[in-house]
Amino acid sequence: MDRTRKHTVAALRRQAEQERWPAGRLPAEISRRLGVSALLAHRLAAGRTQQQTASELRRLYQQETGQEARLSHQQVSKWEQGQDRPEKYLNALCKLYATRLDLLGLAIDCTDDAAGTGSPATPARREDQPTFDRRSLLTAAGSALFLDFDDMRMRTEQELRKDWLSEETLDRCEHEVDDLGLQIRTVDPRVFLAQAGAVYHRLNDLLSQRQSPGRHRRLTNSMAGLAGLIALDLNALGDPWKARSWFQTSQTLAEVHDNVGIRSWAMSYEAMTHLWHGGSPQRALQLAVSARDRARREPSSPSGALAAAIMGRALARLDRRREAESAIQESETMWSKLDQQPRTEETSFGFYEHLLRMYQSDVFTTIGRYEEAEHAQNAVMSLAGQGPQLDVDSALVQLDRALCLARRDVPEQSVRTVLDTVLALPEGFQSGTVVQRTKLVREELIALGNGGLVAEVEEWLRANTPRR
Numbered sequence: 001m002d003r004t005r006k007h008t009v010a011a012l013r014r015q016a017e018q019e020r021w022p023a024g025r026l027p028a029e030i031s032r033r034l035g036v037s038a039l040l041a042h043r044l045a046a047g048r049t050q051q052q053t054a055s056e057l058r059r060l061y062q063q064e065t066g067q068e069a070r071l072s073h074q075q076v077s078k079w080e081q082g083q084d085r086p087e088k089y090l091n092a093l094c095k096l097y098a099t100r101l102d103l104l105g106l107a108i109d110c111t112d113d114a115a116g117t118g119s120p121a122t123p124a125r126r127e128d129q130p131t132f133d134r135r136s137l138l139t140a141a142g143s144a145l146f147l148d149f150d151d152m153r154m155r156t157e158q159e160l161r162k163d164w165l166s167e168e169t170l171d172r173c174e175h176e177v178d179d180l181g182l183q184i185r186t187v188d189p190r191v192f193l194a195q196a197g198a199v200y201h202r203l204n205d206l207l208s209q210r211q212s213p214g215r216h217r218r219l220t221n222s223m224a225g226l227a228g229l230i231a232l233d234l235n236a237l238g239d240p241w242k243a244r245s246w247f248q249t250s251q252t253l254a255e256v257h258d259n260v261g262i263r264s265w266a267m268s269y270e271a272m273t274h275l276w277h278g279g280s281p282q283r284a285l286q287l288a289v290s291a292r293d294r295a296r297r298e299p300s301s302p303s304g305a306l307a308a309a310i311m312g313r314a315l316a317r318l319d320r321r322r323e324a325e326s327a328i329q330e331s332e333t334m335w336s337k338l339d340q341q342p343r344t345e346e347t348s349f350g351f352y353e354h355l356l357r358m359y360q361s362d363v364f365t366t367i368g369r370y371e372e373a374e375h376a377q378n379a380v381m382s383l384a385g386q387g388p389q390l391d392v393d394s395a396l397v398q399l400d401r402a403l404c405l406a407r408r409d410v411p412e413q414s415v416r417t418v419l420d421t422v423l424a425l426p427e428g429f430q431s432g433t434v435v436q437r438t439k440l441v442r443e444e445l446i447a448l449g450n451g452g453l454v455a456e457v458e459e460w461l462r463a464n465t466p467r468r
Helices: 003-019 025-034 038-046 050-065 073-080 087-097 140-163 167-183 189-207 213-236 240-256 260-276 281-295 303-317 321-336 340-344 353-366 370-384 392-407 411-424 433-447 455-464
Strands: none
Touching: 003 025, 003 038, 025 038, 038 073, 038 087, 050 073, 050 087, 167 189, 167 213, 189 213, 213 240, 213 260, 240 260, 260 281, 260 303, 281 303, 303 321, 303 353, 321 353, 353 370, 353 392, 370 392, 392 411, 392 433, 411 433, 411 455, 433 455
C-alpha cells in the first residue's frame, strides 16, 4: 500500500471510530475517497494484507465445504482489480467481511429499501410533490421499450465475446509458462528454446485477437514471463546480445499493465548478461539498483531479493567489497520475508534458496572470502541432492569452488574439480555461461603460475567454445 493510501485509510478509520459510523460506511468511504473497488475497500477497512485474506478464505472455504483450497494472494489481487471473479469463494468473502455480496461489488441490490447499506437515506417527500408510484412509469409500452433495449444490450455483449479467449485457454497458457519456468534449469537449452519459441508464437497469435481487459492483462503478463525465459536461455547459450533484446521485450510487455514484479525480474536478469559475458559491471549495477528500487513497490515479489543479490555480484566485480557484502545480506533479509512458494519452489520466477546460496558463492569467491564461499557452495550442493547429473546452476557453483581452490594454492584439485564438473554436465549445457566460468578458472590458474596443469581444460574449451 502506498503512503498516501495508507494515511487516508488510517484517517478514515479514526474518524469512523470517533463518530461511531454504522457498519458498511467505512469501506464505502474508502472506496469513494480512493477510487478502489468495494472488495479492496473492505480489505483495507479490515486492515488485512492480501496474504492474510487468502489464508482466512482458505480456512473458511474448508470449513464450509470440507475441501482444501489452493488460493494465493495474487488471486485475491485479481479479484480486487476486477480481473477475475471469486465464484467459489462468494460465501467465504461474505463471512469474512460480515456483509452482503452487493456491498462487496459482486452482485446488484434489487430490493426497494437499501437502508443500512451505507447508501444515503432517501430524502423526505415534500408536501407539494406528486404522489405516484415509481413502478407506474413502466407502462406496457415502456416495458416493451426496455425489453428491446435489453435485447440489444445482450446482442452487443455476444458480439464482443466472439473473439475473447476462454478461461480454460488462459489457464492453459499460464500453466505452460509456469512449467517452462520450472524446466529451464534441467532441459537442454537448445530443446528449451524450441519449446518456448513455439509457445510464444501461439501466445502472440492470441494477443492479436480481441480480448477483455482482464484477459488481455493475463495474456500479456504470461508473454512477459515467457519472453524473459527465452532471454535466460539465450544467455545460457552464450548469446548476450539477443538475450538483452528479449529481456527488454519482457519489460515492455510487463509495462502494458504495470506488472512491477515481472518488469524488475527481467531487468535484474538483463543486468546478469553484463556480468557473464565480458560486459560492464557498472551497467549491471545500474540495472540491478533500478530493478531493486522498482521491486520495492511490491514487497511480496521475489524480484527485490533477486535484484539485491545481483547488485552484490556487480559490486564484487567492481571491488566494492563492503557494499557487495551489504547487498548480499540485504538479499537474504528480503528472501527470508518472502512467502513459502517463491522461497522453496525452484522456478525461474521465484528466488529459492538454491539460487540465493549460488549468488552468495559468487560474491564471496570474487571478494576473496573463501570460507564463506565454501559454506555457500556446500549448501548449494546439499540442496541439489545426489542426482546422476548436475544442473547448470550447480555446475557454476562447482566452478566457483575450483576458482577458490586455485586462489588457495591447491591447483591440482582445482583442475580436477573443473574437469569433473564440465564432463558431468549433459552435452547441451556444455556451452555459454559454463564456458565463460571455465575460462575464468583457467586464466586464474595460468596467472598463478600453473599453466602446465590446464592442458585438458583447454582441450575441453576448444571443443565447446561456440564458433561465430
